[in-house]
Amino acid sequence: MKEFFRRRKTSFTTGGQSEGNPVPDDMWVKCSACRELVYKKELTDNLKVCPKCGHHMRMSAHEWIGLLDAGSFSEMDTNLLPTDPLGFVSLGESYAEKLAKSQQRTGMPDAILSGVGMIGGRHLALAVGDFAFMGASMGSVYGEKLSRAAERAADLGIPLLTINTSGGARQQEGVIALMQMAKVTMALTRLAEVGQPHIALMVDPCYGGVTASYPSVADVIIAEPGANIGFAGKRLIEQIMRQKLPAGFQTAEFMLDHGMIDMVVERNQLPATIGRLIRLYGTRRDPSERRDPVEQMISAITYP
Amino acid sequence: MDETTNPTEAQELTPWDRVQMARHPQRPHTLDYIAALCEDFTEFHGDRRFGDDPAIVGGLAAFAAHTVMVIGHQKGSDTRENMKRNFGMSHPEGYRKAQRLMRQAEKFGIPVICFVDTPAADPKKESEERGQGNAIAESILVMTNLRVPIIAAVIGEGGSGGALALSVADRILMQENAIFSVAPPEATASILWHDSAKAPDAARALKLTAQDLYQLRIIDEVVSEPVGGAHQNPQEAITILGARLRANLDTISQIEIPTLLKQRYQKYRVIGHYREA
Numbered sequence: 001m002k003e004f005f006r007r008r009k010t011s012f013t014t015g016g017q018s019e020g021n022p023v024p025d026d027m028w029v030k031c032s033a034c035r036e037l038v039y040k041k042e043l044t045d046n047l048k049v050c051p052k053c054g055h056h057m058r059m060s061a062h063e064w065i066g067l068l069d070a071g072s073f074s075e076m077d078t079n080l081l082p083t084d085p086l087g088f089v090s091l092g093e094s095y096a097e098k099l100a101k102s103q104q105r106t107g108m109p110d111a112i113l114s115g116v117g118m119i120g121g122r123h124l125a126l127a128v129g130d131f132a133f134m135g136a137s138m139g140s141v142y143g144e145k146l147s148r149a150a151e152r153a154a155d156l157g158i159p160l161l162t163i164n165t166s167g168g169a170r171q172q173e174g175v176i177a178l179m180q181m182a183k184v185t186m187a188l189t190r191l192a193e194v195g196q197p198h199i200a201l202m203v204d205p206c207y208g209g210v211t212a213s214y215p216s217v218a219d220v221i222i223a224e225p226g227a228n229i230g231f232a233g234k235r236l237i238e239q240i241m242r243q244k245l246p247a248g249f250q251t252a253e254f255m256l257d258h259g260m261i262d263m264v265v266e267r268n269q270l271p272a273t274i275g276r277l278i279r280l281y282g283t284r285r286d287p288s289e290r291r292d293p294v295e296q297m298i299s300a301i302t303y304p
Numbered sequence: 305m306d307e308t309t310n311p312t313e314a315q316e317l318t319p320w321d322r323v324q325m326a327r328h329p330q331r332p333h334t335l336d337y338i339a340a341l342c343e344d345f346t347e348f349h350g351d352r353r354f355g356d357d358p359a360i361v362g363g364l365a366a367f368a369a370h371t372v373m374v375i376g377h378q379k380g381s382d383t384r385e386n387m388k389r390n391f392g393m394s395h396p397e398g399y400r401k402a403q404r405l406m407r408q409a410e411k412f413g414i415p416v417i418c419f420v421d422t423p424a425a426d427p428k429k430e431s432e433e434r435g436q437g438n439a440i441a442e443s444i445l446v447m448t449n450l451r452v453p454i455i456a457a458v459i460g461e462g463g464s465g466g467a468l469a470l471s472v473a474d475r476i477l478m479q480e481n482a483i484f485s486v487a488p489p490e491a492t493a494s495i496l497w498h499d500s501a502k503a504p505d506a507a508r509a510l511k512l513t514a515q516d517l518y519q520l521r522i523i524d525e526v527v528s529e530p531v532g533g534a535h536q537n538p539q540e541a542i543t544i545l546g547a548r549l550r551a552n553l554d555t556i557s558q559i560e561i562p563t564l565l566k567q568r569y570q571k572y573r574v575i576g577h578y579r580e581a
């Protein structure tokens with residue numbers, strides 16, 4: 001898997017995709033947690049986990065594909081593009097303009113990437129958010145791609161992995177965005193009906209309408225160490241509610257302590273953990289019976 | 305609100321005017337509707353896990369020819385009651401109480417009526433500790449496949465996920481001066497205008513009025529209010545909404561459950577605006 005990461009040419013200096021400030025010599029990256037300079041290649045090999053302090057840096061949606069078996073991923077629904085249904089304008093800038101800027105900066109049509117791939121040689125559907133695209137806020141395209149991913153997983157009889165990082169529902173799509181919480185939850189009932197698991201990985205940061213919908217009712221909820229996860233933002237609680245917050249509030253470890261998630265897993269252990277889960281759930285049926293039809297159905301899909 | 309508002313002026317109400325009306329303390333709240341429209345209301349308490357949340361009320365009642373499970377956010381009409389009701393901002397145990405009552409309604413084949421009236425879910429430290437995100441998510445999940453008819457009526461503020469947690473339904477009715485928004489306009493203004501005082505601008509941009517949401521096909525019906533708004537004549541507002549609840553309940557009670565669930569799936573599945581290139 002590390003090889004796959006290395007193979008991908010990911011630049012740490014583009015846009016807001018990556019934490020870790022680039023320093024003039026682009027061989028080195030400064031860790032935002034420990035402020036140490038880290039050799040960029042070493043960081044890439046280490047799945048963007050700081051080798052000095054263990055800080056899990058943010059990854060783009062494309063970087064997250066590296067979690068899958070090398071070369072196994074086929075992206076789907078790439079033709080879904082956002083619109084500006086409300087004609088939303090704030091501070092002289094239209095939502096349409098904001099979308100165009102984010103698209104240019106990230107090279108993504110919207111804040112989510114979805115498709116089908118493998119972990120540990122087993123198929124799964126994947127949907128992953130990209131925080132660099134408007135805080136991976138959930139709007140119509142996010143909701144539709146995720147719903148299609150869930151329905152596709154149900155049709156194929158394979159698990160769904162969602163990788164979630166988000167500021168919440170996308171304000172510029174108003175209640176249409178809010179309703180995506182219900183829509184995605186609806187679509188996931190299909191997956192439940194066919195007895196396939198939804199595994200949700202929550203990574204830094206994950207808030208608002210995303211925390212308050214599908215990942216929080218997944219069959220398995222995994223979080224990365226130190227990830228900030230919550231419903232209401234810390235600033236709101238401190239400044240508007242005027243409450244003092246303890247250190248470690250709303251971290252993955254806090255969520256584990258309070259019974260809200262199943263486990264905190266370090267990034268380099270994720271493929272093994274998820275692979276093990278898929279294997280365990282998969283033994284419910286005879287894999288040899290399931291395997292071929294799935295492969296056939298997947299190969300019958302025409303990728304855009 | 306201007307006491308002399310007449311129907312002609314009502315045409316010219318700004319979205320921010322509607323926000324003020326939706327928040328008016330003299331507007332009838334959930335328990336007012338239940339008291340006037342239902343008989344034998346028997347309130348149930350507690351989530352059986354942590355506590356009882358006064359910001360959400362619920363219980364069995366007789367409504368028209370039906371036994372119904374009524375559940376709603378509860379605001380207060382004065383400061384004292386609002387302190388008790390946490391201004392209608394529900395805690396996790398409130399949503400979990402609602403889920404418990406919905407599951408019970410399903411068990412006995414009783415339709416659910418939800419009254420939606422909340423600024424937002426409670427955003428305090430304690431609610432985070434008890435899993436506010438999970439509580440809202442569970443409510444949404446319960447409502448997606450609950451095997452009884454569900455009607456939601458937005459009677460004031462439909463604020464954010466806290467409102468959605470009681471409004472995944474087969475029919476969504478909304479009073480003409482109620483609002484339904486992805487976030488309180490002050491919050492949106494603070495995020496996108498960097499100034500919560502720009503809430504009136506945010507209210508306009510968010511398309512949060514019943515009229516807008518009917519056009520966007522998010523809600524099924526706009527329910528009229530007395531001249532000047534529901535607070536001007538609560539009794540009339542209650543009567544009008546009661547008639548629409550009854551009509552809708554009579555209709556959807558006739559639908560076979562598998563069909564109802566298919567329709568509910570479709571209703572939410574198609575919400576969204578995107579382009580297919």
Ligand SMILES: [Zn+2]
Nearest residue numbers: 031034050053
């Ligand atoms: Zn570090």
